[in-house]
Amino acid sequence: MTKVAFGGRAYEYADSETVLETLLRHKLDVPYSCKKGVCLSCMLRVIDGAIPEESQVGIRDTLRTQGYFLPCICPGDHDLTVASAEDTALFSRAVVSDVFPLAPDIKGVRLTPATELYYHAGQFINLRRADGLTRCYSLASVPSIDRQLELHVKRLPGGDMSNWIFDELQGGEVVELQGPNGSCFYLPGRADQNLLLIGTGTGLAPLIGIARDALHDGHQGDIRLYHGSRHANGLYLRRQLRDLAARHANFLYIPCLSGADVPPGVRAGRVASAVFSDLGGLADWRVFICGAPPMVEEAKKTAYLAGAAIADIHADPFELRDLRRKPRPDPSSHK
Amino acid sequence: MTQSLFERIGGEPAVEAAVDLFYRKVLSDDAISHFFDSTDMDAQRAKQKSFLTMVFGGPNEYTGKDMRTAHASLVENGLDDSHFDAVAGHLQATLTELDVPGDLIDEVMTLAGGTRAEVLNR
Numbered sequence: 001m002t003k004v005a006f007g008g009r010a011y012e013y014a015d016s017e018t019v020l021e022t023l024l025r026h027k028l029d030v031p032y033s034c035k036k037g038v039c040l041s042c043m044l045r046v047i048d049g050a051i052p053e054e055s056q057v058g059i060r061d062t063l064r065t066q067g068y069f070l071p072c073i074c075p076g077d078h079d080l081t082v083a084s085a086e087d088t089a090l091f092s093r094a095v096v097s098d099v100f101p102l103a104p105d106i107k108g109v110r111l112t113p114a115t116e117l118y119y120h121a122g123q124f125i126n127l128r129r130a131d132g133l134t135r136c137y138s139l140a141s142v143p144s145i146d147r148q149l150e151l152h153v154k155r156l157p158g159g160d161m162s163n164w165i166f167d168e169l170q171g172g173e174v175v176e177l178q179g180p181n182g183s184c185f186y187l188p189g190r191a192d193q194n195l196l197l198i199g200t201g202t203g204l205a206p207l208i209g210i211a212r213d214a215l216h217d218g219h220q221g222d223i224r225l226y227h228g229s230r231h232a233n234g235l236y237l238r239r240q241l242r243d244l245a246a247r248h249a250n251f252l253y254i255p256c257l258s259g260a261d262v263p264p265g266v267r268a269g270r271v272a273s274a275v276f277s278d279l280g281g282l283a284d285w286r287v288f289i290c291g292a293p294p295m296v297e298e299a300k301k302t303a304y305l306a307g308a309a310i311a312d313i314h315a316d317p318f319e320l321r322d323l324r325r326k327p328r329p330d331p332s333s334h335k
Numbered sequence: 336m337t338q339s340l341f342e343r344i345g346g347e348p349a350v351e352a353a354v355d356l357f358y359r360k361v362l363s364d365d366a367i368s369h370f371f372d373s374t375d376m377d378a379q380r381a382k383q384k385s386f387l388t389m390v391f392g393g394p395n396e397y398t399g400k401d402m403r404t405a406h407a408s409l410v411e412n413g414l415d416d417s418h419f420d421a422v423a424g425h426l427q428a429t430l431t432e433l434d435v436p437g438d439l440i441d442e443v444m445t446l447a448g449g450t451r452a453e454v455l456n457r
Contacts, residue, residue, distance in 0.1 A: 039382070301372070310380050
């Protein structure tokens, strides 16, 4: 008999049931709405087993490659192991290689995971301290280039994790991490497409990863990186990004300062205004947006109205958004 | 055998051609955009596609009850005839822009108009 495994138990399909129907018949708490493959409410992720391509219709490419599918239009005729997007995945150990300054209130952290992490540049991980405190950070590293994972951490007033990283964390210390998460990353293909990368603050971290990943992959279209900050100090890695731009004719780096005292070579004003005054239409562009949520939401909408297809606008995935805002539940506390 | 409206208008490709045009018009209209703003743009676009499929006379995912339930919270937040008319206007403009023949536009607008009571929860 074929079965679907979910949450550690396996459930047998009844005749001509969809995967969703089987899960619902067993009273499992799976959100759903249209049951016709339209609303995307019931999206799950396949951990093991083969799903038909038709069950991924309407799901954006970066989620499809990670095995997201719609159980409501997936016939129950294959053995599958599936999980909801919110499922707490396993944490594994990592050793801190070094902690280094990037700006007065931003530090970089390099990590060496005990088991290799398969990830795309631009995804994020959850970092857990020995006492269970957990926060998520985007990956600035590129798996095909960098041996270690790199995170950029901004010191937040009253921030438990960021202050600990700033004041106490040192190389050699052991932390735990879970991931990778998120669908904001570069996928090879369409090498002539222009890429627009918009970020504020440490939203630069995933964008640097995405830009280097695309360049490493031989991307031919323009790659325009707009980085915005209120203070000049926040425009970190400026020299490195200018060097990268000098080495690659199709990579453009445009730092933007919304506050006063704009240094030479930096644009005055908000990052979004710079983008949309430089570029008229965004039809056929691939857009990546990372940073403060209000900026991200605004820029997503503006990019869409400027002609970018929704499937080509990448930001944090909606399923994991809440997890990014609150610490993940500590699995050990459920024992 | 006469072709259905959905077939005459061009089927799924016609919906696909119309959905972004339509959704961009709606989002750009300050009088109604707040009803359509969403952090989940994939799902919002999917909803607009489902709506267009229905008013194009296609196989649709909406039932009357779903339409009613789906709009109940919007009605509580002030959704009224003026907003309904504005959306209908954008639908008509979209079809005109796509050079859909006038008689087909009339059929679509009739179907769309027929949802008024359900959308406004009357």
